Amino acid sequence: MNSPYFRLAGFALSIKKELSLKILLLLMIVAFSILQAFMLAYGTAGVFSGAAPSTIFFYYAIATVCILIRAVLTGKQEVYTKKIAGRAKAVLRSQLVNKLIDLGPKYQSLKRSGRLQSLVTDGVEYAEPYLVNYLPQAVVVVISSLCIGGYIFSFDWKVGVILMIAVVIAVVTPLLLMPFIKKAALEYWQGYAVLNAQYIDAMQGMNTLKALNAVDRKGHELYLSAECFRKRQLHWTFFSLISSATIFLMLAVGKYLTVGVATFDMAAGILNRPELLVILFLVIECMRPISDLDQAWHASYMGLSVAHEIFEILDEPVTIVDAPQAQTGGMDEGFPRIAFKNVSFRYPARTEYALKNVSFTIEPGQSVAIVGKSGGGKSTITNLLLRFYDVEEGSITINGTDLRDYSLEYLRSKIAIVFQDTYLFYGTVAENIGMAAEHAREEEIIDAAKMANAHPFIIRMKNGYQTLVGERGATLSGGEKQRIAIARAILKNAPVLILDEATSSVDAANEHMIQSTIGKLAQRYTSLIVAHRLSTIRNVERIFVFDQGVLKEYGSHDELIAKNGAYKQLLEAQAIMEEE
Structure with missing residues (x-):
């Protein structure tokens, strides 16, 4: 149970209420799909048997209502899925960022910042489909397949057995291919993370690269990394397509075999025409959730490949911690x-x-x-x-x-501190100074700037204290950044x-x-x-x-x-x- 896949599934417990409602919506869609299948089957059978037009109209009218209800429920489910995805990503990102903060410089000094950034942003994005699409859809497939397969088995056991075998093979095939897909997806993710980290390094060090005439050398290095990533992407796509093709084949074979056997049984008098049509439409509805599961599974590959890195960080022991009865005075x-x-x-x-x-x-x-x-x-x-x-x-x-x-x-x-390498965040001058005191008033920020000899150059700026300073204070000189940092330290009003x-x-x-x-x-x-x-x-x-x-x-x-x-x-x- 220590597998990252099981643990990622266990993370779904933090949003279990939201996922339960999504599963309920999906089951309602399946239920109306099944009802629609019955109505279409009985209506079509009525056409061939010469039933009263009003009866045929009734069945088709109910089927039409089912289609409309399914459309509404599908829309609601998709909107709700977006909300769940946002919450799931927020919870997971919050856990990752808080853990990285707790681990502090001791841990981060040994890691590439670009790679950590990729994990917190893109890695969490990749984990989303597994959490909010694949897991709920897997529950729906189990329930719907058992219900439909059990119903068909009750009046034609051969068709029921064939259908369930096809369903099991289609569901299990991706799991059997998982060792190959996992390796390819992991290589894809690692290639992406390395490439992203190198691009960030290049962007942050662009001036240095130009000054050293090293732009071409760095560009060639990035080209080699991009080419390596491209090959890994193709390798991953190859196994992904094999998995999709296998599942498609199993679903097609299962569909044609069940319909074929059911047709022979009708010819042998085991089934009547309405039952044959019911099987025909139910098999289609049984396969639909499995196709959706396959799509969710393929979208989940990358999430599964980054899961081990996510939990590697979450499991990293924090060494700088508060004592059991830490003093606050x-x-x-x-x-x-x-x-x-x-x-x-x-x-x-x-x-x-x-x-x-x-x-x-x-x-x-x-x-x-x-x-x-x-x-x-x-x-x-x-x-x-x-x-x-x-x-x-x-x-x-x-x-x-x-x-x-x-x-x-x-x-x-x-403790207030002014570092040698002053870090200013993207935002206004006032926001950067005010970070030292969450509820600082404007006059307090200005007083701190005056004490730091920063006020004169700040008011000469076009927008004064509301001037954007750019990422890392890129629009300011070294001396200006240091004076803003000193103002920030003054505003903190710490004794050290x-x-x-x-x-x-x-x-x-x-x-x-x-x-x-x-x-x-x-x-x-x-x-x-x-x-x-x-x-x-x-x-x-x-x-x-x-x-x-x-x-x-x-x-x-x-x-x-x-x-x-x-x-x-x-x-x-x-x-x-x-x-x-």
């Missing part, structure tokens, strides 16, 4: 005190330590800086403070309480402020403006500045110097210069680079 008054004690940490799939036996303290309201060479462990401290990862050894405490004892929501609500290399990718003018803003803000927080440009942190109270994950030395700017150690070497090296 302890940082509500004053400035927090942050302490690292003998902290060691390695990133997943890495053998070397990003931090090794690190201990330091940030006093309440203190402004400190973390400096060092690239790869020295600076940004790792930020990741650990936000609990994107947990320490391997040692502990990190805020106000004496281990980070792991705070609830994640509470902990992160008390982290600035992760906030000025490393801006020009001198913007650096001076941002540095001035940071200097004013530092007095309002317990602040930690991860710095690449050492000129930006000379006035902080304490500087921690890291090298290869080890805390080499700490002190004020003047104290570290006097030590003539790692900090002074970094400062001199940076001065030489700037002169060059």
